[in-house]
Amino acid sequence: MAMAMGTFTAKGGFRIDSEDQSWNQKTIFPYSLYLPMFQATVKPRRPRRQRLIVCAASDSSTDGAKGSGTTARGRRLVKIREDKRKRDYDRLHNYPSWAKVLENACKYDAELRALLGDSIGNPELMRKRVEERVRQKGRDFRKSKTGSVLAFKVTFRDFNPLDSYIWFEFFGSPSDRDVVLFGSVIQSWYVMGRLGAFNSTNLQLANSSMEYNPCYDVDKGFKVMPSSFHEISDIEFQDNWGRVWVDLGTADYFAIDVLLNCLTVLSSEYIGIQEIVFGGQKIGDWEEGMTNTEYGYKYFKI
The missing domain is CATH 3.30.70 (Alpha-Beta Plaits)
Incomplete structure (x- = not known):
């Protein structure tokens, strides 16, 4: 039975030693002959990837949504974001122009701002409050004096x-x-x-002088x-x-x-x-x- 073993030499070669029971033979091969073979077969090691697995704690409120991968809090947040997105869309595309005018006027009119209050953003409620003010105070509800400079x-x-x-x-x-x-x-x-x-018939002081204690x-x-x-x-x-x-x-x-x-x-x-x-x-x-x-x-x- 023969055995062969290869080692690198100090002069840049590769030596194969072959042995069996009857004879010993040593053969030296050039190093450059086997270098491509080692370069092709020896591959560098890749770094190992690490995975982060987050496990949510079990909750009785999520029993009805098993397998969905979400929690009750997560679904609420999604719903809030969806409602906000819908309001923003309606505000940009379906918001009445007159309501935008009123909101802009509130920036410079303290009385109008106090009138609308928390109704800003709700066109229907804004309309009701303005109509109520007009009905109570007249069409020019910002005018403090409504009299006439002309004699009747x-x-x-x-x-x-x-x-x-x-x-x-x-x-x-x-x-x-x-x-x-x-x-x-x-x-x-x-x-x-x-x-x-x-x-x-009883105007005693109308024609009297008040200077002499009437x-x-x-x-x-x-x-x-x-x-x-x-x-x-x-x-x-x-x-x-x-x-x-x-x-x-x-x-x-x-x-x-x-x-x-x-x-x-x-x-x-x-x-x-x-x-x-x-x-x-x-x-x-x-x-x-x-x-x-x-x-x-x-x-x-x-």
Whole structure:
């Protein structure tokens, strides 16, 4: 039986030693003859790759989703991201242009920003809040003073102080706030007349000088025949017109002067009045029996 063994020599060769039981033979081969063979068969070692395996803890909430590879928290996060993506898409493609205008205006208008509040981003809620403000305060809801710099016109048309309407033409349809303010003035006027305030027969101080400590005669004032406002109706509004029916009773025309004095300041500071007509059955485009609020009808109960 023969054995062969190869080793590298110091002079750059490769030696094969062959041995058997009967003879010994040594043969030296050139090193360059076997170098390509070793280069082709000896391959460098590749670094071993390491895997990171993360195992999620078992949870009873995920029993229904076994095999999906997700957790309940992960699914919630995915849903949140999907909802946000949908909102962003709707905001870019389906968001109303008027809502964008309002949002941009909020940057420079503190009152509008306070009005919209947490409704920004919800066009339907934004629309409802703006409509409510316009209904309560008028169309120009940013205007603090809504009076008129022009004096109103006063006309009498067969005015009967015991049975007549007083008509009021405004510059625009009064808001709910205007209705309450105007109605309160007329109501106060009626209460004063009901208590006998409009009695020209007892004007002791009207023509007196206040420089010499005038004296008021209470007995004379007590003996004067009282003059009382009798009746008044609720105040009705249709668009930019309003009316109230009155029965002045025994009150003097002095009551009309007092009313006009009050309405002069009211018109210049708060509610612009264009014309006041005493008497007449129909003024402007007033429609009898029309009490539908959707068509601009409003009223103030005295």
